Structure formats: structure tokens, C-alpha cells
Amino acid sequence: MLVSAKEMLDKAKAGHYAVGQFNINNLEWTKAVLQTAQELNSPVILGVSEGAGKYMCGYKTVVGMVNGMLEEMNITVPVALHLDHGSYEACYKCIEAGFSSIMFDGSHYAIEENVAKTKELVAAAHEKGISIEAEVGSIGGEEDGVIGMGECADPNECKMVADLGVDFLAAGIGNIHGKYPANWKGLSFETLDAIQQLTGDMPLVLHGGTGIPEDMIKKAISLGVSKINVNTECQLSFAAATRKYIEAGKDLEGKGFDPRKLLAPGAQAIKDTVKEKMEMFGSVGKA
Numbered sequence: 001m002l003v004s005a006k007e008m009l010d011k012a013k014a015g016h017y018a019v020g021q022f023n024i025n026n027l028e029w030t031k032a033v034l035q036t037a038q039e040l041n042s043p044v045i046l047g048v049s050e051g052a053g054k055y056m057c058g059y060k061t062v063v064g065m066v067n068g069m070l071e072e073m074n075i076t077v078p079v080a081l082h083l084d085h086g087s088y089e090a091c092y093k094c095i096e097a098g099f100s101s102i103m104f105d106g107s108h109y110a111i112e113e114n115v116a117k118t119k120e121l122v123a124a125a126h127e128k129g130i131s132i133e134a135e136v137g138s139i140g141g142e143e144d145g146v147i148g149m150g151e152c153a154d155p156n157e158c159k160m161v162a163d164l165g166v167d168f169l170a171a172g173i174g175n176i177h178g179k180y181p182a183n184w185k186g187l188s189f190e191t192l193d194a195i196q197q198l199t200g201d202m203p204l205v206l207h208g209g210t211g212i213p214e215d216m217i218k219k220a221i222s223l224g225v226s227k228i229n230v231n232t233e234c235q236l237s238f239a240a241a242t243r244k245y246i247e248a249g250k251d252l253e254g255k256g257f258d259p260r261k262l263l264a265p266g267a268q269a270i271k272d273t274v275k276e277k278m279e280m281f282g283s284v285g286k287a
């Protein structure tokens, strides 16, 4: 059964580790993430962007697929199905469709409008026992059409949004979606520390988890980050493994063109990436 992400993240914050959110795109992706979480006895959050939701034929299809997998794969670790960077409209659609967690990304609105919409969605989500993430400041780069300017969050605005009753909060601290450029200045731990001091027990979320060095991940966790989002890194490892299979001509040998064979190296690569992240984030054995 899907669970809200609140309990697992409160536990992570108190235990000084982070739970990974891994974005999914299809059945193979979802299966690979769930298998790894179960093998490592780790809680996990499945992230679904609006674009990926459309690609998978709508939120209801995603809910049906994930619920079926939880049952038929005998998944017993805590799993949350979370809308990633959702618009106001998408949040309502996912509440309706049976997601167990949503993110309202109102970071492109003026703070007053972000606050008003977040407040309304907190009530709507909590009425159904669904957890909700909000965003202040913005994450740089682009993810599935969501473009951010990358400005660091104002800690006072973070407090204002945290006080609305959101369950966890994403704050821009110099993090970027996609690959980090060579001249990246790194995370602003000063900003993160100030946010943590004002928001107390609120679990904080680090977006743009692809390629952040381990020492920065560990420091971020020590300053209150309890959820880390990873998307691009799984896509890169899937693409590299699939390319290797095809370039080696494996699809031309015997039944190597069968999608169950052709997609297997990519699925294994996703599993390897998810395992590496879960070990780095400290969530292994925490289910």
C-alpha cells in the first residue's frame, strides 16, 4: 500500500539520513527502483513529473501500475508516490487519482500567491492523508519543461511557507537540475543552515541530486536535508547501458531484439545507480 511521505521523512530527519526520490518514466524504471528499495530494505519515494505523467498515459494509469506492482512484487518497504514540481491543477488531479504525496511548485509566483495557493493545497492534501511539499526560491536549470532561475531562497520566506503546515520544504540553495556545469559554485550551506534554524523540525528537500559530490550530500543531510531528488543520473546510466548493448550488436544476436532483453542492461544500470544513492543517503536498512 502506498504511504504518505511524511512519516518516512520525519523519521529520516530525526535519524540524520535522507530518503531518495527517484523519478520514474515507465514500467521498467518503476520496477528497477522498487526492486532496489526492497533488496536494500529502504524507504523510497517515486517521483512523477507532469511530463512523465502524460507520457505514462495519465496519473490514474501510474497509480494503477504502482499499486499493482506493490502487490504483485510483494513490496513491503514504505513507498510514496509523489507528484514532482506540480502545478496547482496537477496537484488536484493527483490528489484525485490516488497519489500519496504531492509537490506544489509555486516558486515562479510572487511569494504572496505562492503562500495562498500552498495554503489551499495543504488543506486539500491533508484532508485525504496525503503529504505535501512546497518550494521557495528556485532550483536552477530545467526539468521536464520546468525552468528555474536558481536564486537562493530567502530563509524568512521559507519559514512563512513552512508555517502553512507543509510536510517538507524544497528551498533553492544553489542546486541545479540536470548536469552541474564545470564552473558551479556549489551548494550554499550558509543559506541551508539559516533555513534549518528558522524551520526547526521541518524535513528539507534537496532537488537536483544528480552529480552532487558525496561530501556535499553528507553536509546537506547534517543541516536538515531529509529527501534528495534524483532524476537525470538514472536517465544517463540507462542510456549508457542501452547504447553499450546496441553498439556491441547484442540486439542482432538470437532474440536480443526482444524488449525484455534489450531493456535489461538499462534496468540494471538504474538499479545500480539507485543502490549507490541509497547507500550514500544512509537510507539502507531504514524501512
Ligand code: G3H
Binding pocket: 023, 047, 084, 085, 143, 176, 177, 178, 179, 206, 207, 208, 209, 210, 229, 230, 231, 232, 233
Ligand atoms: O525534481 C527532481 C529533481 O530535482 C532531480 O534533479 O535531474 O538533477 O537529478 P536531477
Ligand code: ZN
Binding pocket: 085, 139, 143, 177, 207, 208, 229
Ligand atoms: Zn526538482
